[in-house]
Amino acid sequence: MTSGTTPASAPKAKRLAFLRRATVVAVAMAIMNVAAYGFTLIGTHRLAPEQFGALTALLGLLLIGNVASLGLQAAGARQLATHSGAGAGALSDTMLKAGNRAALVLTAVCLVLTPVFMWLLHIDSVVSIVLLAPTLGCLTVMGAQLGVLQGSKRWTELAVIYTLTGVGRLVLGGGALLVRPTLDAAMIGLALGAAVPIIVGRWVLRGSTGATKEQIKTVLREAAFGTHTLLAFFVIANADVLFARALLDGTDSGYYAAGVIIAKACLFLPQFVIVLVFPTLAQSPGDTQRLRKAIAAVAGLGVCTVIGTLILPDLVVAVIGGADKYAPLGPYTWLFAVSGSAYAVLQLVVYAAIAQQEKRAALGIWIGLVVLAAAAGIVLGTGIATGLNGVKVLVAMTSTCALLLSAVLAAGLHRQAAGSPQA
Known part of the structure; x- marks a missing residue:
């Protein structure tokens, strides 16, 4: 008997491998979505209706701004998936630096629009509105990291980041509401929770270097x-x-x-x-x-x-x-x-x-x-x-x-x- 898979068993092995990957990613994304829903439930129970309405509006803004993160993730995943030959580290570095640039721009835009958001959403707390900026910045950086992991087919690390996204929101955001049921506390917890996955992502993706300015511009386009x-x-x-x-x-x-x-x-x-x-x-x-x-x-x-x-x-x-x-x-x-x-x-x-x-x-x-x-x-x-x-x-x-x-x-x-x- 020789070791390894026979030609007849190869399709079955591929299906099993895909099912294992699918299970890991599906479970991670389920945890992320359930945790986000759990945070919302804590908000409904801990905040007054007026403050929960304000929190929902701020979450809506984050949802809109997060489209940039998804765009970066798609660009990074496509670039890495279609890349052949050497230089994967430099290409990963390009994606990450493009994410950093986009995050800085979106953070600055959010800060400039703080008075507009306060007027539009009828929210008096400057702290809550200002915290939108770093939270969105973290989500944008995370989008670039997810794109690199997705395009490289590093499914386990990808699942870890997805899981930490939900857990960070539930534990830190929900925990902040349990300690102090205010809109400011919720936004502080959300900002801290959004920072957790990118810290881990930076450690997972350490060693990526060699990006050029022109490559970064191409990715951003x-x-x-x-x-x-x-x-x-x-x-x-x-x-x-x-x-x-x-x-x-x-x-x-x-x-x-x-x-x-x-x-x-x-x-x-x-x-x-x-x-x-x-x-x-x-x-x-x-x-x-x-x-x-x-x-x-x-x-x-x-x-x-x-x-x-x-x-x-x-x-x-x-x-x-x-x-x-x-x-x-x-x-x-x-x-x-x-x-x-x-x-x-x-x-x-x-x-x-x-x-x-x-x-x-x-x-x-x-x-x-x-x-x-x-x-x-x-x-x-x-x-x-x-x-x-x-x-x-x-x-x-x-x-x-x-x-x-x-x-x-x-x-x-x-x-x-x-x-x-x-x-």
């Missing part, structure tokens, strides 16, 4: 492209809540907002698939078979969530807001699961567009947003659909929009790959 594309996606993925608020009455928009919690859970559930497959998509642009398999994996998870909401609608309603308040939403929870799963597929295709450097993807998403807004305005604004029917129609329109955009963008990627010189 690519990061700007990825940031724009992801910004378009996050806008369209969150626009339906604004449409519901503007076009439905207060009660129905409240039902819709509760349903969106289900949609967001279904959107974030398969993110680990995107993290794992993105470097491979970058290495093999136009590989439609690989993209189809990834879409099937994301869609499969979506089908599971839809079945779960169909079987246990009352439990889902009780978890998201309470059976007493949101009982009428029960029969429609599956529609929100479909919507979130549809946007999860779109998110995967958007990352495939970034991996393939498809510059028209963002334009397509913005056009989709305009069409969705017009359709919602006509159907809901004119009273064609009202009440819970309006809720059902709006969530159905968002699902349809996401699936159509996914099909259009995927077809564009296929055409681009077919027309490339290598095809």
Whole structure:
């Protein structure tokens, strides 16, 4: 008997290796998301409604600013994944220095906009607003670090950073609220929690040197492209809540907002698939078979969530807001699961567009947003659909929009790959 894998067992070994990687990353991202939700729950219990509203607004700003971090991560992962030959250390150093520069710019912009944020959000605490800047700076640096680890396929270290992101927010942010239930304490804890993963990331990525100014500028330009594309996606993925608020009455928009919690859970559930497959998509642009398999994996998870909401609608309603308040939403929870799963597929295709450097993807998403807004305005604004029917129609329109955009963008990627010189 010879050691090693036989040709027949090689595919099985590859599948097992992928499942191990997927499990590690999926568990880490689940911990991160659950910990972030735990911090929010502590906030709801420890802060007065007015202060919790302010905290939610500040978290919203961090969510918007974090798009730059995601753009850096995508750029770094693509660059490292497509890199061949020597010089990986210099390329990693390029990514990290690009992240540092972007973090400094965003930190400075946040500090300059402090008076604007105070006026816009009706927050009197200068400390809370000022702390947005270092928190966002840390998140941006972390995005560059994650990009290097993702592109290098260092899945264990990547999982550690994801885990520390959630644990830092829960332990330090939530702990600060338990010690002192104020908005300032929450923001101090968030800032400290955001610093934890980048400290560990610097230690993990030590030894990367050799970046040039021109290389850093190139990475920043690519990061700007990825940031724009992801910004378009996050806008369209969150626009339906604004449409519901503007076009439905207060009660129905409240039902819709509760349903969106289900949609967001279904959107974030398969993110680990995107993290794992993105470097491979970058290495093999136009590989439609690989993209189809990834879409099937994301869609499969979506089908599971839809079945779960169909079987246990009352439990889902009780978890998201309470059976007493949101009982009428029960029969429609599956529609929100479909919507979130549809946007999860779109998110995967958007990352495939970034991996393939498809510059028209963002334009397509913005056009989709305009069409969705017009359709919602006509159907809901004119009273064609009202009440819970309006809720059902709006969530159905968002699902349809996401699936159509996914099909259009995927077809564009296929055409681009077919027309490339290598095809």
